[in-house]
Amino acid sequence: DAGVIQSPRHEVTEMGQEVTLRCKPISGHDYLFWYRQTMMRGLELLIYFNNNVPIDDSGMPEDRFSAKMPNASFSTLKIQPSEPRDSAVYFCASSFGQGAYEQYFGPGTRLTVT
């Protein structure tokens, strides 16, 4: 298996622009997680899905952030409009089962908003 795939790997955009990050989880995994990593705040869980349904979005910072999972093999995280404080590395992870099961992380998307 190719592992969790994220695209793009790097994104540079100007403030106010829409940004869409993409994730393909490992086939057969029923949980998908979106995380954000910054020096100041560390690793934060933004939202997670179970069987394509959003379960907990309490970590989404504000209404500018939205996430979807239209099918078992694809998810997007959208920021509209983007702001410089959104600059971070965004990780997608997937797992088969909850709690005790290992989460497999993608390589991340480094977002820079100027």
Added chain:
Amino acid sequence: AQSVTQLDSQVPVFEEAPVELRCNYSSSVSVYLFWYVQYPNQGLQLLLKYLSGSTLVKGINGFEAEFNKSQTSFHLRKPSVHISDTAEYFCAATVDTDKLIFGTGTRLQVFP
């Protein structure tokens, strides 16, 4: 509320020396505990996990961790580190929810 504390933000050590990375958790119920490693410019990968049973857990790359319920700790150890162990290490815990709660990370820097 559940939380995970990694007391050391950075741990410098010379190659071939032993190392211990500390992790404490707060939970009044049974927890599942994990250590993940993040190499530069990469995602996190699982080193080891404790679910139940033996309190000494062995993981990949020669790492091991010991679950101590009375001290609510899950410290990570390696008897002899290598330059390639230089990375960020994250302790994480989950109770009966789907979410992992991560610590703030410890940067292990191994010097020749």
